[in-house]
Amino acid sequence: MSFIAPEIRDSAIARVNPVAKLIVALTVSLALLLSIDVVSAAVALALESVLLAWSGLSARQFWHRTLPVWVAAPLAGLTTVLYGEDSGAVIWQLGWISVTEGSLTLGLAIALRVLAIGLPGIVLFATTDPTDLADGLGQVFRLPARFVLGGLAGLRLVGLGIQDWRSLGLARRARGVADDGGIRRLFGQAFALLVISVRRGSKLATAMEAKGFGSSSPRTWARASRFGAAEIAVIAVGVAVAAVAIGVAVAAGSWNFVLA
Structure with a gap:
């Protein structure tokens, strides 16, 4: 993507x-x-x-x-x-x-x-x-791979967070809890998004660790940064x-x- x-x-x-x-x-x-x-x-x-x-x-x-x-x-x-x-x-x-x-x-x-x-x-x-x-920072600037890949993974979740915010809004409207109380609705939806983000971040961190992204060994890159x-x-x-x-x-x- x-x-x-x-x-x-x-x-x-x-x-x-x-x-x-x-x-x-x-x-x-x-x-x-x-x-x-x-x-x-x-x-x-x-x-x-x-x-x-x-x-x-x-x-x-x-x-x-x-x-x-x-x-x-x-x-x-x-x-x-x-x-x-x-x-x-x-x-x-x-x-x-x-x-x-x-x-x-x-x-x-x-x-x-x-x-x-x-x-x-x-x-x-x-x-x-x-x-x-991320490829450039890791290969040209020689920044630590764990830092670069962690930042990339977090940035990739931004798009999902935007989609989650829209889905939460639609779901709350479908349940009839988004008709009034704009300030309260905003804070409630923001807290729900925070919970979803923490859960997804924890799962992503576990998956990346299981796939060896947390290793301190020299890393290879799929694409060369020229x-x-x-x-x-x-x-x-x-x-x-x-x-x-x-x-x-x-x-x-x-x-x-x-x-x-």
Whole structure:
């Protein structure tokens, strides 16, 4: 079972080793976290917008998957504008809430950073199959097999958890216990899902242990995780995006190193 939609699976970025995509996401995120300024985030977001056209996601898939980021970014910016550190001229004030030129700039920088970090991360991992990622972490990064396979098994259960939640809701409606008391119904259904998840996790752990997944012996892998020219090119593009964003911000004089 693949977690990637068929139309995305054949895209160029979906065929890249997930380890390379992970390195790109971490590189861009680290570069943007080193400073809080508008220029570097805006430049990175502009470059990413051009590159995301090659992700293979349709417009509907893109907006559907990234909707939480589009909601979180303005909220983070608004919170910073209203309650962030004041500096510069006061634009608006109501009691202990004030909006200044500095808080507006800081809020815009935070909102752009949330978008510049969140959007490529979601898109990159939307084109990544968990099994391919586990193969890459185990063979390329040489992470412990028990850790990698345990994480993969847990991730595979997420889809089952979503199906269980829907089944629980339908079953409760069929029994007539989901007609009123929305808050109580939510907590009751969540507790039932927790019980089901614990039971399934225990059975899965026992089955994996019985099949030798808990062994400390060297492990073989069913599929080879290859790391070649395409992966190096993707990493180079990610490093270039981070470098250009930092370089433009430094040249514009807006670079504000957070650790300074």
